[in-house]
Amino acid sequence: MKIEKVKGMRDYDTDDMLIRRNVVAMVEKIFEKRGFVPIETPALEKWDVLAGKDAGGRDIIEQTFNFLDQGERRIGLRYDLTVPLVRYVSERSNIGFPFKRYQYGRVWRYEETRKGRYREFYQFDIDVVGAQSVAADAECIATIVDALGEIGVGRFKILISNRKIVEGVLNFLGIKSKKQIEGAMRTIDKIEKLSSVQLYAEFKRYGIERVQAGEILNALSRKGKPAEVIRTMLKEFPDNDKVLEGIGEFEKLVDYLDAYGVTSKCVFDLSLVRGLGYYTGCVFEARLDAGGDSIAGGGRYDKVIGSLVSREIPAVGFSLGIERILNILKEKDYVKRPVCDYFVVCAGDEMKFSAIKIAEALRAEGMIVETDLMGRNFSNQMKYANRIGAKKVVIAGQKEMAQGKVVVRDMIKGKETIVEVERILGV
Secondary structure (H helix, E strand, O other): OOOOOOOOOOOOOHHHHHHHHHHHHHHHHHHHHOOOEEOOOOOEEEHHHHOOOOOOOHHHHOOOOEEEOOOOOEEEEOOOOHHHHHHHHHOOOOOOOOEEEEEEEEEEOOOOOEOOEOOEEEEEEEEEEOOOOHHHHHHHHHHHHHHHHHHOOOOEEEEEEEHHHHHHHHHHOOOOOHHHHHHHHHHHOOOOOOOHHHHHHHHHHOOOOHHHHHHHHHHOOOEEOHHHHHHHHHHHOOOOHHHHHHHHHHHHHHHHHHHHOOHHHEEEEOOOOOOOOOOOOEEEEEEEOOOOOEEEEEEEOOOOHHHOOOOOOOEEEEEEOHHHHHHHHHHOOOOOOOOOOEEEEEEOHHHHHHHHHHHHHHHHOOOOEEEOOOOOOHHHHHHHHHHOOOOEEEEEEHHHHHOOEEEEEEOOOOEEEEEEHHHHHOO
16 A cells, blocks of 8 residues: 555645744734634534535535535535634624634645645634724734734735725626626636636636626726725726725725825735635735735625624634745745753763753753753764754763763853753752
């Protein structure tokens, strides 16, 4: 039998985990500074929840791992962290609003694999539930800017759009049925992934002919500073209620972004719609200046929770593209290993228990300490201490210990001192 991983899954080596741990700790600190609190949800959800009419949409459902359990109930692995949050909120009638949560965890999608894209990966989300105001959208965007700046991914920008504006433009161009609007949205989301020939073929699948498709692509090609794009849209669509509603939201959002001091990071891009079907208003995405890779994205989804409860509960949130971010940092050699403060060398088999006692005493003081587990000789223990980057080495030799002393070698300065054992053991 050939022993190998399941296709689309991956192992994480030590460097991967060290980068991940440090980044997650940094980001959690930023989220908590802004009042977000952690939750966790199960990997498995009922199929009715995952496949709800206002959940991820057909494309995502087709990629969802699902099966019948022993009770013949269909369940599935979560494909994002948002739908489980919706179920979580719907089950808690006494939850206080705004509910500001963050969550870090694995998700699964059965899709084609390629470099940097797997079927199992992590997401890192924040959401504000219960706040109708675009102030919540602005706080999410400001939080993205704060987090990416702290992580140090390099230069980036935040692309912002509003689905109401896009839907209004589609209506103006004759796209009015729900099926065509959803199909057009899915196609628009693939603008940067598909050739023009492929795009027109996608539009045609939804009954949108080439001329009409060209008008859509032309109308949604506008991007630039928010004020400039708004001025153009008001001039071209002065009587379109959906466009005016979206622009009104966007103008308020810009005022909040100004207050947060992040407007200079933002670009209005009408071609941005986000692929998931549950978005209802503002959508946003963080992209690197170099290469344009997406490293975070989200938006407002006001109808999803209401599909599970008897009242509409607004919500907005985003997900950090944590896997892409970690790959970027790994390419920059961003690996922060825990520094070994001391390596305790056992100079002879008869000193092994003394070395362990010294190591335990140093650990009790909060130090990161290693000692020999392999029965190596003195020379190889010193080589190992050097390899792991130990700052200091404690040499527990029989002669020195008989005098109540040990040798401490500073591996950075290359100097040795003789220290009373009592100073280390704390007695």
